[in-house]
Amino acid sequence: MNMAKIHLNMITQRSIEEGAAMEQGKTNPNYFIACTVCEMNPEDMKKAGIWKNTNVKVTSECGTVIVKAIEPTQYCPPGLAHIRQGVWANQVVPPRTQSTGTPQYSGFPVTIESAPSERIKTALELVQGAVGLWQGGKI
Amino acid sequence: MPKLIKGVGCPYCGSSCDDIEVLVSDDETKILEVHNACIIGTNLFHHANDPTRPRLPRRRQPDGSMKEIPYDEAIDYMAKTMLAAKKPLVYGFGSTNCEGMSAVARIAEKSGAVLDNCATICHGPSFLAIFDNGYPSCTLGEAKNRADVVVFWGCNPMHAHPRHTSRYSIFPRGYFTQKGQMQRTVLCVDPRETDTAKLADHHLMLDQGHDYELFDAFRTVLRGFEIPDVVAGIPKETIKKSVEIMKNAKFCMIFFGMGCTHTDGRNHNIDAAISLTRDLNTHTKASIMAMRGHYNIAGPGQVWAWQFGFPYCIDLSKGTHAHMNPGETSSVDLAMRDEVDCFVNVGADAGAHFPIQPVQHLKKHPFITVDPNFNMASEISDLHIPVRIAGVDEPGVVYRMDNVPIQFRAVIKGLPGVPSDEELFNKVYERMCELTKTEPIWLAAKEDRRYPESEAVI
Amino acid sequence: MASGEMIVKGGFIIDPTRKIDGDVGDVAIKDGKIVDKVSSSAKVIDAKGKIVMAGAVDVHSHVAGPKVNAGRLMRPEDKFISGVFRSGMAQKNGYRMESGFSIPSVFKTGYDYARMGYTFVMEAAMPPLLAPHTHEEIHDTPIIDEAALPVFANNWFVMEYLRKGEVENTASYIAWLLKATKGYGVKLVNPGGTAAWAWGLNCLSLNDPVPYFEITPAEIIKGLIEANEYLGLPHSVHLHQNNLGNPGNYPDTIAALKIAEGFKARNKFGREQVMHSTHLQFHSYGGEGWKDFCSKAKEVMDYVNKQKNITIDLGCVTLDETTTMTADGPFEHHLHSLNHLKWTNVDVEMETAAGIVPYIYDKNVTPNAVQWATGLELALFAKDMNRTFITTDHPNAGPFTRYPRVIKWLMSKKAREATIATMKNSDKMIGLTNIHTMDRELTLFEIAQMTRSGPAKCLGLGNVYGGLAPGMNADVGIFDLNYKNLPSDAEKIETAFQRAACFIKGGEVIVRDGEVVSHGHKKTVWVKVKMPENPQVTRDVSQAFTQGTYTVDIRNYPVREYLAPHQSVIDVNVEA
Ligand code: SF4
Ligand SMILES: [Zn+2]
Numbered sequence A: 001m002n003m004a005k006i007h008l009n010m011i012t013q014r015s016i017e018e019g020a021a022m023e024q025g026k027t028n029p030n031y032f033i034a035c036t037v038c039e040m041n042p043e044d045m046k047k048a049g050i051w052k053n054t055n056v057k058v059t060s061e062c063g064t065v066i067v068k069a070i071e072p073t074q075y076c077p078p079g080l081a082h083i084r085q086g087v088w089a090n091q092v093v094p095p096r097t098q099s100t101g102t103p104q105y106s107g108f109p110v111t112i113e114s115a116p117s118e119r120i121k122t123a124l125e126l127v128q129g130a131v132g133l134w135q136g137g138k139i
Numbered sequence B: 001m002p003k004l005i006k007g008v009g010c011p012y013c014g015s016s017c018d019d020i021e022v023l024v025s026d027d028e029t030k031i032l033e034v035h036n037a038c039i040i041g042t043n044l045f046h047h048a049n050d051p052t053r054p055r056l057p058r059r060r061q062p063d064g065s066m067k068e069i070p071y072d073e074a075i076d077y078m079a080k081t082m083l084a085a086k087k088p089l090v091y092g093f094g095s096t097n098c099e100g101m102s103a104v105a106r107i108a109e110k111s112g113a114v115l116d117n118c119a120t121i122c123h124g125p126s127f128l129a130i131f132d133n134g135y136p137s138c139t140l141g142e143a144k145n146r147a148d149v150v151v152f153w154g155c156n157p158m159h160a161h162p163r164h165t166s167r168y169s170i171f172p173r174g175y176f177t178q179k180g181q182m183q184r185t186v187l188c189v190d191p192r193e194t195d196t197a198k199l200a201d202h203h204l205m206l207d208q209g210h211d212y213e214l215f216d217a218f219r220t221v222l223r224g225f226e227i228p229d230v231v232a233g234i235p236k237e238t239i240k241k242s243v244e245i246m247k248n249a250k251f252c253m254i255f256f257g258m259g260c261t262h263t264d265g266r267n268h269n270i271d272a273a274i275s276l277t278r279d280l281n282t283h284t285k286a287s288i289m290a291m292r293g294h295y296n297i298a299g300p301g302q303v304w305a306w307q308f309g310f311p312y313c314i315d316l317s318k319g320t321h322a323h324m325n326p327g328e329t330s331s332v333d334l335a336m337r338d339e340v341d342c343f344v345n346v347g348a349d350a351g352a353h354f355p356i357q358p359v360q361h362l363k364k365h366p367f368i369t370v371d372p373n374f375n376m377a378s379e380i381s382d383l384h385i386p387v388r389i390a391g392v393d394e395p396g397v398v399y400r401m402d403n404v405p406i407q408f409r410a411v412i413k414g415l416p417g418v419p420s421d422e423e424l425f426n427k428v429y430e431r432m433c434e435l436t437k438t439e440p441i442w443l444a445a446k447e448d449r450r451y452p453e454s455e456a457v458i
Numbered sequence C: 001m002a003s004g005e006m007i008v009k010g011g012f013i014i015d016p017t018r019k020i021d022g023d024v025g026d027v028a029i030k031d032g033k034i035v036d037k038v039s040s041s042a043k044v045i046d047a048k049g050k051i052v053m054a055g056a057v058d059v060h061s062h063v064a065g066p067k068v069n070a071g072r073l074m075r076p077e078d079k080f081i082s083g084v085f086r087s088g089m090a091q092k093n094g095y096r097m098e099s100g101f102s103i104p105s106v107f108k109t110g111y112d113y114a115r116m117g118y119t120f121v122m123e124a125a126m127p128p129l130l131a132p133h134t135h136e137e138i139h140d141t142p143i144i145d146e147a148a149l150p151v152f153a154n155n156w157f158v159m160e161y162l163r164k165g166e167v168e169n170t171a172s173y174i175a176w177l178l179k180a181t182k183g184y185g186v187k188l189v190n191p192g193g194t195a196a197w198a199w200g201l202n203c204l205s206l207n208d209p210v211p212y213f214e215i216t217p218a219e220i221i222k223g224l225i226e227a228n229e230y231l232g233l234p235h236s237v238h239l240h241q242n243n244l245g246n247p248g249n250y251p252d253t254i255a256a257l258k259i260a261e262g263f264k265a266r267n268k269f270g271r272e273q274v275m276h277s278t279h280l281q282f283h284s285y286g287g288e289g290w291k292d293f294c295s296k297a298k299e300v301m302d303y304v305n306k307q308k309n310i311t312i313d314l315g316c317v318t319l320d321e322t323t324t325m326t327a328d329g330p331f332e333h334h335l336h337s338l339n340h341l342k343w344t345n346v347d348v349e350m351e352t353a354a355g356i357v358p359y360i361y362d363k364n365v366t367p368n369a370v371q372w373a374t375g376l377e378l379a380l381f382a383k384d385m386n387r388t389f390i391t392t393d394h395p396n397a398g399p400f401t402r403y404p405r406v407i408k409w410l411m412s413k414k415a416r417e418a419t420i421a422t423m424k425n426s427d428k429m430i431g432l433t434n435i436h437t438m439d440r441e442l443t444l445f446e447i448a449q450m451t452r453s454g455p456a457k458c459l460g461l462g463n464v465y466g467g468l469a470p471g472m473n474a475d476v477g478i479f480d481l482n483y484k485n486l487p488s489d490a491e492k493i494e495t496a497f498q499r500a501a502c503f504i505k506g507g508e509v510i511v512r513d514g515e516v517v518s519h520g521h522k523k524t525v526w527v528k529v530k531m532p533e534n535p536q537v538t539r540d541v542s543q544a545f546t547q548g549t550y551t552v553d554i555r556n557y558p559v560r561e562y563l564a565p566h567q568s569v570i571d572v573n574v575e576a
């Protein structure tokens, strides 16, 4: 298996799975399941040596996140990748706003590489971790 | 006997469906069944039953843990912290009623804060385009009753607004559209073959981020000029055919979403979309509408426009006048430049929905969350104040995505002791007035606030 | 309402309701009302050397609701020309922040009206479906009493009933809608034309059929007059005519006014007219195009002067940068095609529409200068000032804060000439209008008729507003003008009316030396008709909701009680 990286154009958008799970609570396991996926075209997976339903590391100009690569639930052409809106996507979304106030949630370059042995962190771990409050899940 | 309440509004997405039926327990404390809502709305109502919903404010302790405190103490802390800050940022309002938005403006003004709402990260660019170009729009009933051509551009209602297509845009039989979907031609412009695109008669799968070029090509064709063979990945013939469909419509309705506002071009994409709509009006009737995300995210734009003249990014720190300049006074930009020294997150979750860097910047200063539920923002806050849930245990006015005000009702009794957003902000305001030794200014608001059951209609 | 006694002493009283013109006297106040006399312990307000008038009444102004707010939202630049920022004093005392010029924020709206001594303002167009929005804004507007007119002339129910000649059903529907929206009366905007606009069309003449509904504007106007008088509402139909703003429209205007012939006001509120024709300036043009666009104020007023059952308001152009907004959707689209500025449109299902376009009235552009003259001429040709009211159709022809300037122009030929002298094409303008030849200067008494007694009576509110007779609301404005010795410099007239020396509302001092000192107690006024239930109308209305022609639930349609603070409800009883 080659350990190639692939450069893709990332978008992060709404999905009903995310919406439905969010309303059960962001610490609900369904929210984790809904939002920790990166949808990419099978061709691109093949190019990068990524097996579907395995973890990948997504790196943008401003961060990295571990999510699970899946085949698109809504068709995604080669070159494009999609992480559903939410905590995981926002680890890599660039805050640049083109002076409009609105960050670059869609259409930013990322590299994606296979990371089968990396663990996907929980939402709380990511957010509390980012601000130095993570204490292993005890609040 | 459980009670069935009809005509209930769903406080989730911008469709703001108000045909929900909710079966509540005899004592009006539990939601038993939810009818007519989509999966998201259903989950929302059921989640309100969650026995672990917070009932008291929690204050972060030196060891990082959270400890419950009485409301008075929380109100005092919030008032003092906001007054002490040079420039607090008050952000959110994705799930707050207009009464709360009006009340928060009083404390924002008092403390010289920046007042911003979720539009800043969603349809803010649409506001910028409206500032430049206006907004030829209509209520959703017009789309339902008349539209024979419907365009979804950079939006995916099947996921983000699940009942939109059945209540307003594709399927419903309206007054002049008795045949429903049969009578409508649906175009979808999206870089992915979304579930909405699958419903469309024509899907234009453009190259991601090239919306402006494509809008421009549409306008060029409409004005009778030539375009290159391929624009934004779409063949010329497809563009021409699409323009022909729109031009020959009796009523052409364009819906657009964050596919346009979140990507390169931002407001320029919307600007072009509005211009296209305007151009179409020289041939036929055409209307455009932003697919606003939350059930009342049009609300702060309305309330603050009538109070300050601006819909978002309102800097009240100058004292003499309100100032708005997105890019300068927008939440994410202010955070990235460390220009605010206190953050109040209301009815939203900046912790989850901002990119993580601005969250890290904001966290350098006091961080307060006002929200009925635990969320990412509450879990990194110095103070979390729970409030009632608008549309569930608190009534109030909300503005649907088409700016139609809908008077939502409460379906269950609020948790004892937990205030509404409005009550909380009024108490904070009173405390601020005490601390600054000034007289509160209520206008008519406070004296007359009661929530009688809505009277019989006819 | 403040209790206790107060006496406004020694001013020149101008009160047309009692035909008092400049007599020196006192106004006694007790418990929020004007009374015959008060005890010697009453608080004294010195008005010596100043004029004393009742609180003013604005018959037509767009100050609250969806299209006003769409205008605020779409025009950040309107905030940058506001000029007046909140003073340090206001800031210290916690007055709400003020912003906006042509479309001021609700706070500025309330404060500025109060500063000019206004006590009541009629929001001129409320889309019924969006009525909660209008009431939310009224709720947040300090000081002034307000009411709102729901729009009826493009409403599907109304057109359907009137097509079949069903005046009683129309009346029942009006009664229902007034109650549901907490509305005040029957507003007509471009009858039929706005309904046509839903398909991108218009009705320019009174006989253009409305697409699908097979009814004409003339029939809608006539039918609504009949329904209005059937109910005996406090106010008459309030008409924004078809063909607004176009060269050569005055014959259509007179034709529409003629529809009122033969009707007699039927009501218990002292109203005499059966039609109020609003912003007549926009409807009094001659010419075939913009080149020979000219004033026909004389021709229109010749007709109005003869017809006692018509009232009008001016809609004076004030030569400002402003924001036009009206339920006349097709007009705004047309205006946008002329000036190419940004355009907002809001079509409202089953009911109405609205359009908004910024507009710059440039005194150097001849048609704008002609419009300016036309508005003033209407007043100068008027014979009965109790039927002729000062408005700017705020903000369409100019912001309401320019009323003092309009008063100045009306009271001073010199001021008019001074303005004409600054116009680049003054000669051309003079050739197309009458203004230069008109010497009439209105008196303070006539101004009081046009802003106080007249509009109050027209709205059926003459028993409480617009005068200083005992029993009326203690709403009193004191202005720094010496009746015996009016300033030769007309600018001083404008200044005096811009900032009242003192304004008392409901017996409470609201403004002192031009500054707001209290937030007072505003009221929301609406009309509740009691009449036997009409099963057909009930069925028709509920079907429109259950069959989904409307997209909201009928339970959420009527404006809830708490949204309208301090309601002042006018009951109208209609016998079976
Ligand atoms: S479509 Fe939106 S408003 Fe309607 S039920 Fe679903 S989530 Fe609620
Ligand atoms: Zn009008």
Ligand SMILES: [Zn+2]
Residues within 6 Å of the ligand: C060, C061, C062, C124, C278, C279, C326, C393, C394, C396
């Ligand atoms: Zn008007």
